[in-house]
Amino acid sequence: MADFVPARAWLRAVVTLCAAGGLSVRLVAAPLDPTGLEQRVESLLGQLSQQEKIQLMAGGSTFGTAAIARVGVPALSFADGPNGVRSNNDEVATVFPTGVGLAATWNPEVARAAGEAMGREAHALGVHVLLGPNVNIQRTPLAGRNFESYSEDPFLAGKMGVGFVQGVQSQGVGTSPKHFVANEQELERLRSSSNMDERTLREIYLAPFEMIVKEAKPWTIMASYNRLNGTYMTENAPLLRGVLKGEWGFDGVLMSDWGAVHTTAPAANGGTDLEMPGPGRYFGGALVESARNWQVEQPVIDEAARRMLRLVARTGALDNPPLPPARRDAGTARSREAALAAAREAITLLKNEHDVLPLERGRVKTLAVIGPNADVPLMQGGGSASVVPARLGTPLASLRALAGNAMSVRYAQGVDNDLVPPPADYRMLSADAARAKPGLAFSYYAGDKIGGRADHSGIETYFEKTMFASQLTQMAGRWEGWFWPTRDGEHEFRLATRGDSTLWIDGKAVIGKDVGTALPAESDFQAAGKVAKVVLRQGKGYRLRIDYISLPVAFHQMHFGIRLPAPDIAEAVRVAREADAAVVFVGVSRTSESEGRDRTTLALVGRQNELVRAVLAANPRTVIVLNNGAPLDLPWIDTAPAVLEAWLPGQEGVDAVAQVLLGDTNPSGKLPFSFPRRLEDNPTHLYYSAGRDANYGEGVFVGYRYYDKKQVAPLFAFGHGLSYTRFEYSNLRVPAAGAGPLEVSVEVKNVGTREGAEVAQLYVGDEATVNVVRPVKELKGFSKVRLAPGQSQTLRFVLTPRDLAYFDVHVNDWVATPGLHRVFIGSSSADIRLQQAVRWTAQADPRLPREGRAAFED
Numbered sequence: 001m002a003d004f005v006p007a008r009a010w011l012r013a014v015v016t017l018c019a020a021g022g023l024s025v026r027l028v029a030a031p032l033d034p035t036g037l038e039q040r041v042e043s044l045l046g047q048l049s050q051q052e053k054i055q056l057m058a059g060g061s062t063f064g065t066a067a068i069a070r071v072g073v074p075a076l077s078f079a080d081g082p083n084g085v086r087s088n089n090d091e092v093a094t095v096f097p098t099g100v101g102l103a104a105t106w107n108p109e110v111a112r113a114a115g116e117a118m119g120r121e122a123h124a125l126g127v128h129v130l131l132g133p134n135v136n137i138q139r140t141p142l143a144g145r146n147f148e149s150y151s152e153d154p155f156l157a158g159k160m161g162v163g164f165v166q167g168v169q170s171q172g173v174g175t176s177p178k179h180f181v182a183n184e185q186e187l188e189r190l191r192s193s194s195n196m197d198e199r200t201l202r203e204i205y206l207a208p209f210e211m212i213v214k215e216a217k218p219w220t221i222m223a224s225y226n227r228l229n230g231t232y233m234t235e236n237a238p239l240l241r242g243v244l245k246g247e248w249g250f251d252g253v254l255m256s257d258w259g260a261v262h263t264t265a266p267a268a269n270g271g272t273d274l275e276m277p278g279p280g281r282y283f284g285g286a287l288v289e290s291a292r293n294w295q296v297e298q299p300v301i302d303e304a305a306r307r308m309l310r311l312v313a314r315t316g317a318l319d320n321p322p323l324p325p326a327r328r329d330a331g332t333a334r335s336r337e338a339a340l341a342a343a344r345e346a347i348t349l350l351k352n353e354h355d356v357l358p359l360e361r362g363r364v365k366t367l368a369v370i371g372p373n374a375d376v377p378l379m380q381g382g383g384s385a386s387v388v389p390a391r392l393g394t395p396l397a398s399l400r401a402l403a404g405n406a407m408s409v410r411y412a413q414g415v416d417n418d419l420v421p422p423p424a425d426y427r428m429l430s431a432d433a434a435r436a437k438p439g440l441a442f443s444y445y446a447g448d449k450i451g452g453r454a455d456h457s458g459i460e461t462y463f464e465k466t467m468f469a470s471q472l473t474q475m476a477g478r479w480e481g482w483f484w485p486t487r488d489g490e491h492e493f494r495l496a497t498r499g500d501s502t503l504w505i506d507g508k509a510v511i512g513k514d515v516g517t518a519l520p521a522e523s524d525f526q527a528a529g530k531v532a533k534v535v536l537r538q539g540k541g542y543r544l545r546i547d548y549i550s551l552p553v554a555f556h557q558m559h560f561g562i563r564l565p566a567p568d569i570a571e572a573v574r575v576a577r578e579a580d581a582a583v584v585f586v587g588v589s590r591t592s593e594s595e596g597r598d599r600t601t602l603a604l605v606g607r608q609n610e611l612v613r614a615v616l617a618a619n620p621r622t623v624i625v626l627n628n629g630a631p632l633d634l635p636w637i638d639t640a641p642a643v644l645e646a647w648l649p650g651q652e653g654v655d656a657v658a659q660v661l662l663g664d665t666n667p668s669g670k671l672p673f674s675f676p677r678r679l680e681d682n683p684t685h686l687y688y689s690a691g692r693d694a695n696y697g698e699g700v701f702v703g704y705r706y707y708d709k710k711q712v713a714p715l716f717a718f719g720h721g722l723s724y725t726r727f728e729y730s731n732l733r734v735p736a737a738g739a740g741p742l743e744v745s746v747e748v749k750n751v752g753t754r755e756g757a758e759v760a761q762l763y764v765g766d767e768a769t770v771n772v773v774r775p776v777k778e779l780k781g782f783s784k785v786r787l788a789p790g791q792s793q794t795l796r797f798v799l800t801p802r803d804l805a806y807f808d809v810h811v812n813d814w815v816a817t818p819g820l821h822r823v824f825i826g827s828s829s830a831d832i833r834l835q836q837a838v839r840w841t842a843q844a845d846p847r848l849p850r851e852g853r854a855a856f857e858d
């Protein structure tokens, strides 16, 4: 079935409820010149009363700031997030590859283009600040938000973040790199203390933020929930005031994560400018009181208000009128192209023996498409980064479309992989008895009653509805139509809502107040739900109705899921055996990788390993496609000839993966993290626990820094990714010695038969330092180059003293030790092609004060 565009309006009817949330938008963003902007800010600040200044420091609504109408300061509107604009009113937007996929492109220009597109959509949807990128480090493979963040490596994360921030902000929309800092797990995420030494903090966890602040100047930064060495980040003056605003010169707004402020004076004095969400709990009346008692001094209030006004001025919202509704459009063809381009560069070929891939049309006449992720629109992870997609495609549909008449494509699901019943598939539902309209009819009402004239109605196709209001509100909704089972047997239905909800099947209530089995919330992000199992028959239409009457809440959720009867592995094996080649889509599901919950194992959920093994045995020409944001256990890896990492690739990823499989796109992604053989090999395994402390005991030895040093080979190394062509490296030039920026060059040649792109990676190793233990090598440069067969190109890099340095805690500064350092050029961190030593001759004397030392600055 063709792709479907989901209905745009859940609750457009109750948009009125959140009118106070400030949906102001402007026709064009007109950045002011810095002087004009600062003058305007000072003039406005001078007109504000103390009360008004403090009003600006607390949110005005769940996703908006407070307006000071008296002086013409409008409310700003914020929206998540890192892989597309998550509208607060459930409007559709383009879903891009999630952070880890974007990073797998190893191409900051792709991040910039994606950022530009998201900035355009944010603008169109009336959003002034996009809450991303997530540049926390992928420390443990279990972390629930790894899919959202970029990398285990701070340099790669920083460079991708710079591209993203510059892209979004070029459209007159702000960004909020998050979560500052050391927010690397979901376990006890709201209060655990990330404990580490200063060197680890500087070299690994602060480094991406530092690069982004210095190179891309984000308009805001989001302080994380966690504590750092015991102090809540929203109160951490040494980091917020000292490092971020002082040392790095950050001049934007430091906003809290949602609910991360716990105190009044310590948070304001610590450097938090804005408490979110609104209305303020600690920064409202309590802050007025603290200021009156001199617990918070006037310059602190003035500075925060100034930063808030600067943000409003930067967005252009001081001048521009709201956009007319017709312009509130997202999901355009231009955005789709950017999402497709990103997905094509993200897909990473992990293994390809005997040239199983690509599945060329001439060679493969029948193709078996198998697996739980083959015919579902799996594109993103769960939680605040989850966007209402502008398109719901599936790999199966894309493969069929691309293969055309050249291949016969046969499908069998084999097994399922959902922890709970997944979002209902609109293709199995219809609003009418004749099945002319896929989806369910919806009616939404403001208030707590269903009936009478609906405030909004239409056809719904996306059954994970989330909507934010500016205050506690009630709403009611009804979905109704028919369900058409595709298999006989037991179906499991699920409703998760914030309020009362009932599901009727053929007039009988199966989930409701008194029926159904309660299911705990999957994460602190999800409403708790109820499930019920019902035996249904294929070929018959069942009448469905769902009613929802909310509690008074600011955050509405209406999720409806259906788990189909267990599919049949034997059928999948049969389909695979009869085909020339098979592709098996396995990995995480739409319900297994999410904010608010870490995984407990890297194992594939359910019987997926069994399915993979059975298909591999049935057809030697089998390709395994993975969907995931973090490492998985692949116990069958030695028998699988080809493995393609497709990530959570955004809404256009389905086309990208089809193109790569059939050879229309040559893959060029590289792993942004190390893929371990076993969870136990990961360096954090000794420290990860559910206690109040998240001890970062591995220090700077995160990811490949550890695998290199301990000589533990991961399954696939950081930076690994194959191509359908081959590249050769030659002519590495590194100066024999130097005391300033070092120029390095290397030649890369495409020696295969197809056009392709290679990411040349530059690592640096310190052989001079003896007083601290340094990693064998660290990434300090990379360059992606596209080459025709036979073509070569010389790539140039410049290494700064900072690239050779470590953070010396004794002098509280970066130190590049004189002596030998080594430059490595590789196609991955484990596939080093060329290397050469350089003697660093600048004399560093750590006993001198900071100003007295040469060549430590970047």
Ligand code: BGC
Pocket: 080, 081, 131, 178, 257, 258, 384
């Ligand atoms: C998340 C943030 C997000 C915020 C607003 C928090 O729970 O940690 O990343 O931006 O919610 O949705």
